[in-house]
Amino acid sequence: MPIYEYECTKCGRIEEAWQKFSDKPLKMCKHCSGRLHRLISQSSFHLKGTGWYVTDYANKSKSSAPQKKGTKVDTQPESSKKPETTKEE
16 A cells, blocks of 8 residues: 655645555544645665566676685786697697
């Protein structure tokens, strides 16, 4: 159920009300009987499940194979590596 914020035009108090979408908006302040108007407030939400950047795409930049402790990770780019030479006999 969403939480709506209302501000009184007479006394300036801000009230919060838990209301269904189908409920009618509040019209009268409990404290001074002034007129209320609904405020637009910032809400937050978290996208869960598959298909979102946080769960699927953000982790693709990391290595898919987990590293064991104590193993050395090669951080040198391919272009700066020296080619390996083999001895022909």
